Amino acid sequence: MAVIQYRLDGRMLHGQVSNFARALNIEEFVVVNEKTANDPTQVMLLELAALNADVDAVSPEDAYDLLTGDELEDYRVMVVFKEIFDAVELVKLGYSMQEICISGMYAKDNENKVKAEACLFVDDKDKEAFRFLEDHGVLLTHQISPEYTKKLVHDLVKF
Numbered sequence: 001m002a003v004i005q006y007r008l009d010g011r012m013l014h015g016q017v018s019n020f021a022r023a024l025n026i027e028e029f030v031v032v033n034e035k036t037a038n039d040p041t042q043v044m045l046l047e048l049a050a051l052n053a054d055v056d057a058v059s060p061e062d063a064y065d066l067l068t069g070d071e072l073e074d075y076r077v078m079v080v081f082k083e084i085f086d087a088v089e090l091v092k093l094g095y096s097m098q099e100i101c102i103s104g105m106y107a108k109d110n111e112n113k114v115k116a117e118a119c120l121f122v123d124d125k126d127k128e129a130f131r132f133l134e135d136h137g138v139l140l141t142h143q144i145s146p147e148y149t150k151k152l153v154h155d156l157v158k159f
Contacts, residue, residue, distance in 0.1 A: 003067065006097050008081040009104040012036065013049040016103055016145045021078055023146050026053050028075040030066060032090060033082035034059040060089035067095060084129040091136050099139040102153060116157045119144050127159035 004024045009017055012031050021029070029050055036042045037057040046055045054075075058066060066072065067079070067090075081087045087100055105120055107113040113121035120142055122130075130140055130153060140153035 002073070002075065003077045003079055003097075006079045006081070006087070006100045008084060008087060008100055008102045010082060010106045011104055012080055012082055013046050013055070017078075017080065018049070018051060019145050020103075021051070021053060024076065024078065026076050026078045028054045028056070028072055028077045030063060030072070030077060030079045031055060031057045031082065032060055032063045032079060032086045033057070034086075036082055037062070060086055060093060063090055064093045064095050084126055084133075087138070088129050088132055091133060091138065096136070097138050099141060100133065101141045101143050101150070103142075103144050117142055117151070120153075120156060122157055127157060130154070130157065130159045 004026060005020065007017060007020065013029060029046070031046055037059050043055070043057045046057055056066060063079070081100070084105065091097070102120060105122060105126065107121040111123065113123045113126070115121050133140060134154065141150050142153050142156060143150040
């Protein structure tokens, strides 16, 4: 299987992610988030947003099975995490990635997140997740869209 890119975006599939998908000729999205995977309306909206690519919305456990199997080996795949904790769960299951590019982590109502950069809002739990991922060999970068310069998350957020 050819996972071309791992991305994290709270809005999952939208214009900025689609820009990357077009630039990378993505044929299949694997959206990793249990709540989304169990919401038929969300899955339908993802399928509409995916343009001409296929979508698999799955839990971290199902993502592990899908990504370590051979079902997607002939496709150009983008894995999209809704939350940083989805990536943490996948790594805890034994899956390894070299890099996750964060395009959007947003503050929700009643959350005490601090803006570190455009589209990058974090709290202490996020920082703990960043540490865990980097301790497991995952480089964390931040790039909103292809036109933006890629930055290292550890240069933007102290964790």
